Amino acid sequence: MALSPEMKKFAEPFIKEYRRVLRAIKRYDRIAIFRHIMPDFDALGTQMGLATWIKDNFPEKEVRVFGDNHVTFTPRVYPEMDTRSEDWFKKPFLTFILDVGNESRIADPRWKKGKFIIKIDHHPKVEDFADVEIVNTEAAAATEIVVNMLKNFKGDYKMSPEAAEYFYTALVGDSGRFQYSSTSEHTFQIAGELIKSGMNISKTYQKMYQKQLDDLYVTAYVLNNFKVSPKGVAYYVLDRQIQQDLKITTERGKENVNIFANIEGINAWCSITEDNKEPCWRVSIRSKEKAINGVATMFEGGGHAQASGAKLNSIDDLPRLIEELDKLF
Numbered sequence: 542m543a544l545s546p547e548m549k550k551f552a553e554p555f556i557k558e559y560r561r562v563l564r565a566i567k568r569y570d571r572i573a574i575f576r577h578i579m580p581d582f583d584a585l586g587t588q589m590g591l592a593t594w595i596k597d598n599f600p601e602k603e604v605r606v607f608g609d610n611h612v613t614f615t616p617r618v619y620p621e622m623d624t625r626s627e628d629w630f631k632k633p634f635l636t637f638i639l640d641v642g643n644e645s646r647i648a649d650p651r652w653k654k655g656k657f658i659i660k661i662d663h664h665p666k667v668e669d670f671a672d673v674e675i676v677n678t679e680a681a682a683a684t685e686i687v688v689n690m691l692k693n694f695k696g697d698y699k700m701s702p703e704a705a706e707y708f709y710t711a712l713v714g715d716s717g718r719f720q721y722s723s724t725s726e727h728t729f730q731i732a733g734e735l736i737k738s739g740m741n742i743s744k745t746y747q748k749m750y751q752k753q754l755d756d757l758y759v760t761a762y763v764l765n766n767f768k769v770s771p772k773g774v775a776y777y778v779l780d781r782q783i784q785q786d787l788k789i790t791t792e793r794g795k796e797n798v799n800i801f802a803n804i805e806g807i808n809a810w811c812s813i814t815e816d817n818k819e820p821c822w823r824v825s826i827r828s829k830e831k832a833i834n835g836v837a838t839m840f841e842g843g844g845h846a847q848a849s850g851a852k853l854n855s856i857d858d859l860p861r862l863i864e865e866l867d868k869l870f
């Protein structure tokens with residue numbers, strides 16, 4: 542079926558790169574797919590979606606997915622990542638790096654052993670480290686670029702419901718269920734392309750957002766203990782003791798951050814979670830309109846205009862973080 546004008550326009554700057562990607566997929570028998578540490582829906586969904594798509598269309602290829610598993614999405618939404626011995630990396634393979642713009646955040650250092658390296662990302666560009674770089678910061682999710690690319694490939698390729706479901710989780714996750722301002726006409730067209738595959742939308746949402754009864758106690762704690770700054774920055778802090786009491790891991794500390802979206806007078810919102818291994822505090826920052834990634838960069842982080850991550854080396858730095866955010870409003 543013919544592509545829409547938006548899907549053609551989105552592809553225009555990358556036509557040469559798309560061709561190089563398809564040629565590389567055809568050339569290599571062994572393909573390894575990587576993405577960022579502490580993965581989210583976009584990282585895992587794009588990784589699993591692409592792996593499934595390649596296996597569906599090139600069944601003779603050996604495709605592997607690497608990186609850390611997710612504390613709750615694995616195995617509920619995504620299968621366990623591959624564990625391979627060092628021997629696997631000795632024979633030539635093609636590397637894909639998805640949804641990450643800086644080397645230090647790639648979840649497994651063995652991506653470097655790939656013969657040919659392809660990066661596809663939607664984070665602001667930090668550094669070049671691949672043979673083919675496809676970066677579009679206007680995409681709501683890395684998946685939006687990958688699916689656009691697959692649909693622009695010349696040839697008769699199929700999108701199975703399984704591959705589409707993975708890609709859909711990524712698109713929904715990073716666009717905040719199509720609420721963030723990064724959501725465009727093209728984002729919805731990609732969603733439409735995925736739905737055409739016959740995937741089951743309601744089952745996909747159920748898998749993504751299913752909660753346990755215990756999760757309600759975490760939400761109750763957050764609602765009873767959050768603070769709001771003079772300029773409307775809402776935040777909550779979960780130290781190690783509270784995480785233990787609430788029976789959650791550090792990775793799950795940010796799960797309630799979006800409770801503060803759509804509250805009048807709240808302009809930005811953050812979760813601050815003490816790391817249970819390292820002496821630092823992990824910060825997730827979200828915002829209604831103003832770009833907060835500049836502030837995230839000041840605190841050893843980065844990310845997107847409306848969704849960024851950062852780190853505090855001491856909880857004493859928290860007032861400074863909130864002051865910097867307050868200055869935006």
Ligand code: AMP
Pocket residue numbers: 577581646664795824825826841842843844845848849850851
């Ligand atoms: P999080 O709050 O961890 O969910 O992160 C929100 C977004 O910011 C995700 O897209 C992350 O990939 C990105 N992000 C988080 N930490 C960093 C960092 N240190 N550098 C660049 N991007 C980041």
